[in-house]
Every structure is written in structure tokens, then in C-alpha cells.
């Protein structure tokens with residue numbers, strides 16, 4: 001994925017905040033009682049001030065969703081370690097095939113589709129394989145949860161294993177599969193997507209990136225699947241021990257709202273939306289086709305994102321607790337979607 005910062009965003013927010021604080025100071029002198037109220041909002045995390053736009057189209061779910069979802073963080077972390085143990089897994093490599101087999105082996109008995117094709121890239125032709133596991137629900141419609149599992153092609157001859165970038169989210173989906181398997185879903189069908197060739201082959205561009213999801217989005221637009229898709233939830237770099245999920249600006253506002261509500265219900269909101277940034281990621285082809293989509297991503301992996309796309313992206317930087325937080329918030333969001341009018 002790539003950060004798609006549009007210059008305005010940062011230059012804007014600080015002065016605005018300073019002006020807001022100055023005004024707050026002035027008001028507090030004149031209206032003490034009033035200032036007290038304002039202070040509450042000033043002290044609130046940046047997220048609630050800037051990141052939670054008024055819900056549009058989403059009416060808050062007040063119905064009882066039942067007990068919080070369960071998620072086995074130890075098992076999810078074990079999956080991360082096992083995926084990483086294969087070594088770098090760029091498209092076209094032997095290790096990549098091993099990870100494909102590994103994912104399939106964990107989905108035995110489930111309804112699994114492979115979306116296999118050959119794609120043209122600036123580095124030549126490559127095989128791409130998206131793996132989709134489907135868990136049917138009683139309600140007409142689909143909620144998709146996705147993660148890429150490839151590693152960066154240009155880093156194929158380094159020790160880059162993408163523990164956070166690719167492995168953490170792919171492991172998360174395997175554990176979500178465990179939670180969905182064999183249970184009657186009283187809600188939408190859930191499709192888990194291990195998508196391939198997310199990373200650029202040479203240099204990130206609209207045509208050199210997101211190969212797997214671009215293929216899926218096009219195919220599913222043609223066959224009518226997207227019309228039935230209620231939400232696309234993307235997981236990326238969600239294992240960082242210092243977990244701060246971004247408020248991602250390209251994502252669908254009402255769905256971001258729902259994520260924040262789910263996090264709040266579970267008491268995990270301090271890990272969400274402290275920062276607002278736009279990302280180009282696997283959700284883009286779905287957004288472009290009108291599917292409500294969110295990118296759950298922590299794009300500050302080490303100070304200034306220093307571990308991102310480097311051989312330092314290793315398991316020791318991750319925490320099972322982070323997998324649990326994102327896994328549970330994702331499952332809580334699915335339950336909220338199930339109940340959404």
C-alpha cells in the first residue's frame with residue numbers, strides 16, 4: 001500500500017487546532033461554565049474531534065448484539081510465525097506457492113474458491129492467486145474481509161518477510177475463519193479474501209499495484225457480486241505492538257464510524273483514529289465501484305514508519321494483543337452490519 005497524502009491535510013489541521021485552542025482560551029475567561037464544556041471536547045482524543053464525521057446513512061445500532069466475539073490471539077500469532085517461517089513470498093516464488101498451500105490447508109472443509117490468472121507487470125508475466133473462503137449466512141448479502149499475503153517483489157533477495165505487512169493480516173483472517181467455521185450465521189454471508197500481488201512490482205502506480213483485487217473487483221462487478229456486497233473490510237499491517245489504526249480518509253465515512261463504534265463497545269477505541277491519513281490500498285478498486293469499504297491499517301510501524309518495507313519487519317515487533325484487538329473489532333463490526341437496517 002502507499003500513503004496518498006494530499007498536501008493540504010497536514011498543513012491545515014494544526015493552524016486550525018491552534019485557532020480553536022486560542023478561541024477556547026478566550027471563551028474560558030468570559031464564560032467559565034461554557035469553557036468547562038468546551039474543555040471536555042478539547043481534551044478528547046484528536047480522533048473524536050477530527051475523525052468521526054457525522055454518520056451519514058448509518059443509524060446507530062441499539063439492538064443487543066449479544067456477547068462480544070471471541071478470538072484466539074495465541075493461535076493467530078502462531079499463524080503469523082508460520083507464514084513468516086516460509087521466508088520472503090513474492091509472486092512467482094516457491095515460497096509463495098508454499099503459503100498458498102498453507103492457507104488452503106487451514107481451510108479444509110470450507111467453501112473455497114481460487115481466482116487464478118496470469119498478469120502482465122513491469123517485471124514480466126506472473127501468476128496471481130486470490131483465495132476466497134465463503135461462510136454462508138441467512139441474510140441476503142455479503143460482507144468481505146480481505147488481506148494480501150504476498151511480499152514486496154523488489155525485496156525478494158533480502159530477508160524481508162513482511163511479518164506485519166502481509167503475514168499479520170493473513171493470519172488474522174485464518175483465525176477469523178476458525179471463528180466462523182461450522183457456525184450458523186444469522187446475518188450476511190462472510191467472504192474471507194487472501195488477495196495476491198498487492199505490492200508493486202517495480203514502482204507503485206495505478207497499474208503497478210493491487211493486481212489481485214483489481215481482478216476480483218472487475219470480475220465481481222461483471223457477475224453481480226458487488227451489487228450484493230454490503231461492506232469490504234481491509235486488514236493491513238495490523239500486528240504492530242504499538243497499535244494505532246488510522247482514520248483512513250478514502251474509506252467510507254459511515255463504515256469508519258461503525259468501526260469506531262465497534263472499537264468503543266469493546267473498550268479498544270484508544271487504538272483507533274488518533275491520526276487521519278489517506279491510503280491507497282486494496283480497498284480502492286472496491287470503493288471505485290461503489291462498495292462501502294474501510295482500510296484498517298496502522299501506517300506508523302516504528303517511529304516514522306521506519307520498519308515498513310524493510311528486513312526489520314519481523315515478528316518481534318508484533319503483539320498477539322494487537323491481533324486480538326483488530327480481530328475482535330472486525331468481528332464486532334460484522335455483527336453490527338448483520339443488524340444494520
Ligand SMILES: [Zn+2]
Nearest residue numbers: 001165199309
Ligand atoms: Zn507493503
